[in-house]
Amino acid sequence: MTRLRRLFLAPSVTLTVLLFLTPLGILLVYTFLTRGAYGGMGAPWTLENWVRVADPLYLGILVRSVLAAAVSTLLCLVLGFPLALFISRAGRRKNLYLFLVVLPFWTSFLIRTYAWMFLLRDTGLINTLLISAGIVREPLPLLYNYGAVVLGLVYGYLPFMVLPLYAALERIDSNLLEASSDLGAHPWQTLKRVVLPLSAPGVRAGLILVFIPCLGAYLTPDLLGGGKTILIGTLIQNQFSTARDWPFGSAVSLALMAAVMVLLMVLARRHGDSLL
Amino acid sequence: MNRRIFLMGVPGLAGCSRGSLRLNIFNWSNYVASSTIPDFEMETGIRVRYAVYESNEEMLARVLSGNSGWDVVFPTHYYIEPMRQNNLLARLDHSYLPNLPNLASRFASPAWDPKLEWSVPYMWGASGILYNPAIGAPPAGWSDMWDNRLQGRMTMLDDPAEVLGAALKKLGLSLNETREAPLRRAQAEALRQKPLLRAYLNAEVRDQVVAGDVLACQAWATTSQQAIDAAPHLRFVYPAEGFALYADSAVILRESRRYDLAHRFIDYLLRPEVAAAVVLQSKAATANQQAYNRLPPGVAALPALFPPADTLARGEWFATMPAAAQRLRDRLWTEIKSA
Numbered sequence: 001m002t003r004l005r006r007l008f009l010a011p012s013v014t015l016t017v018l019l020f021l022t023p024l025g026i027l028l029v030y031t032f033l034t035r036g037a038y039g040g041m042g043a044p045w046t047l048e049n050w051v052r053v054a055d056p057l058y059l060g061i062l063v064r065s066v067l068a069a070a071v072s073t074l075l076c077l078v079l080g081f082p083l084a085l086f087i088s089r090a091g092r093r094k095n096l097y098l099f100l101v102v103l104p105f106w107t108s109f110l111i112r113t114y115a116w117m118f119l120l121r122d123t124g125l126i127n128t129l130l131i132s133a134g135i136v137r138e139p140l141p142l143l144y145n146y147g148a149v150v151l152g153l154v155y156g157y158l159p160f161m162v163l164p165l166y167a168a169l170e171r172i173d174s175n176l177l178e179a180s181s182d183l184g185a186h187p188w189q190t191l192k193r194v195v196l197p198l199s200a201p202g203v204r205a206g207l208i209l210v211f212i213p214c215l216g217a218y219l220t221p222d223l224l225g226g227g228k229t230i231l232i233g234t235l236i237q238n239q240f241s242t243a244r245d246w247p248f249g250s251a252v253s254l255a256l257m258a259a260v261m262v263l264l265m266v267l268a269r270r271h272g273d274s275l276l
Numbered sequence: 277m278n279r280r281i282f283l284m285g286v287p288g289l290a291g292c293s294r295g296s297l298r299l300n301i302f303n304w305s306n307y308v309a310s311s312t313i314p315d316f317e318m319e320t321g322i323r324v325r326y327a328v329y330e331s332n333e334e335m336l337a338r339v340l341s342g343n344s345g346w347d348v349v350f351p352t353h354y355y356i357e358p359m360r361q362n363n364l365l366a367r368l369d370h371s372y373l374p375n376l377p378n379l380a381s382r383f384a385s386p387a388w389d390p391k392l393e394w395s396v397p398y399m400w401g402a403s404g405i406l407y408n409p410a411i412g413a414p415p416a417g418w419s420d421m422w423d424n425r426l427q428g429r430m431t432m433l434d435d436p437a438e439v440l441g442a443a444l445k446k447l448g449l450s451l452n453e454t455r456e457a458p459l460r461r462a463q464a465e466a467l468r469q470k471p472l473l474r475a476y477l478n479a480e481v482r483d484q485v486v487a488g489d490v491l492a493c494q495a496w497a498t499t500s501q502q503a504i505d506a507a508p509h510l511r512f513v514y515p516a517e518g519f520a521l522y523a524d525s526a527v528i529l530r531e532s533r534r535y536d537l538a539h540r541f542i543d544y545l546l547r548p549e550v551a552a553a554v555v556l557q558s559k560a561a562t563a564n565q566q567a568y569n570r571l572p573p574g575v576a577a578l579p580a581l582f583p584p585a586d587t588l589a590r591g592e593w594f595a596t597m598p599a600a601a602q603r604l605r606d607r608l609w610t611e612i613k614s615a
Binding site for chain 2: 035057058060061064121122123141143144225226227228229230234235238239240241242243244245
């Protein structure tokens with residue numbers, strides 16, 4: 001039995017080690033090397049890259065990225081919860097609505113982000129409509145600011161919130177809701193004391209699935225933020241491109257991964273198996 | 277009989293040699309005409325794998341390993357010396373490049389490769405200010421990009437060398453400054469400018485200047501000419517304080533095992549009609565004098581692409597940055613972005 005199990009596990013274990021752990025190991029080795037003059041890296045061995053990660057400049061960028069990711073994740077939850085609740089109660093239309101939620105994945109994320117730029121520009125659709133309707137006289141500054149970045153992140157990762165929430169909400173036995181109402185609970189009370197606690201695993205899964213990619217996002221902050229702010233994803237990308245400092249870029253990305261891992265472990269300890 | 281001579285004998289048998297002869301070209305995006313590669317394949321029977329990159333760093337990261345599979349790449353001039361030092365480049369054989377004398381005289385012996393031993397200049401460019409005349413008094417220099425009047429309607433390039441370069445020029449310093457104190461002064465200028473800017477944008481600024489969202493921007497001459505083609509009322513100016521110059525050159529990688537075919541491709545690009553077709557489509561300035569001579573008068577006289585000699589004299593070529601200066605500049609840039 002165990003031999004059979006091993007046999008079946010062998011391909012995925014091999015893939016994980018080869019394609020996931022090995023590159024990670026290489027990245028870790030990079031962080032202890034010195035940058036090459038023109039990219040790449042070489043001797044001597046050094047701890048300098050890790051010392052630099054702790055520099056207030058880079059810590060500040062990390063904090064700013066965590067805040068942006070947290071704000072976006074919470075907005076996703078606020079928007080996603082009612083939507084998931086609606087879909088889970090939609091009866092025969094459920095599948096259609098779920099299909100609509102994942103529909104955006106059919107086109108490239110880059111193209112969808114460009115579409116947002118066309119919507120938000122001074123001469124974009126929204127401003128043109130507002131001006132021609134006489135609501136505003138000067139175009140609103142919708143693009144190239146913090147709000148545009150958060151909007152892009154919320155838009156991009158909302159489905160990752162809705163799907164686990166839907167899965168959790170759908171599983172709730174409707175008899176429980178009836179019982180709650182029979183015992184005299186107001187719908188709001190039912191929501192607060194029955195639906196929310198029972199959907200907590202879905203909420204946690206959604207928060208994690210949205211927060212982590214938001215934290216590492218680099219395309220959205222760059223395109224919708226207009227390069228006026230720097231988030232951790234852009235910082236890492238810069239180290240591998242214009243700065244040509246691969247060891248430092250590796251150190252920053254591993255530090256980011258470590259921070260996320262610690263966060264997940266804390267959550268896992270508190271919630272045990274119900275996490276994800 | 278070597279492969280080159282064999283090839284010369286069978287251009288008519290292109291169909292037969294198809295598949296056996298391949299050449300891998302890695303170039304900047306929008307740097308050939310749509311007919312450039314198909315015509316070469318048709319004429320020679322060589323199958324070309326053509327891919328594009330968006331930055332020198334992207335290209336270098338790929339070829340640094342020494343077994344990337346590419347034969348010909350197009351680094352910017354200040355990357356040639358580092359690539360040569362890293363043993364990435366093959367020495368050129370001028371006997372395979374009969375079209376080499378077509379180059380303009382100022383590219384026949386450039387400072388970065390005086391004998392063209394390693395590289396053949398292909399296209400060159402500069403950065404300046406693209407603006408909409410609706411702003412009134414036209415900008416004359418970089419200092420006009422610090423004008424409160426245009427708050428929120430200006431952009432700079434999203435490139436540390438260009439933004440710090442413009443600030444250094446505004447201060448009357450060299451683009452290629454490596455000392456900390458002058459670089460800090462340039463950073464202070466850039467920090468002062470940041471609140472006035474809408475964004476830091478590269479080529480994507482083109483559509484926004486054309487649409488009128490952006491009224492003045494730091495832009496590459498090529499991007500600017502493309503914008504002017506779309507909206508002829510736009511203007512481009514070479515800043516009075518000086519500006520950055522760069523040239524992209526064809527090189528053959530040392531790892532290439534198709535040395536002869538690679539030379540053949542580079543020589544093909546040096547043909548006047550081939551290089552002229554690239555200019556017409558990509559709106560980049562060619563380093564090829566014979567190609568320039570063939571351009572229609574309307575294109576040859578475009579001031580953004582082919583400025584007069586006295587304007588060009590204000591330009592300064594980007595230099596290779598020493599590692600320490602590169603790191604300092606990256607830090608200054610990250611501080612600007614974080615502010």
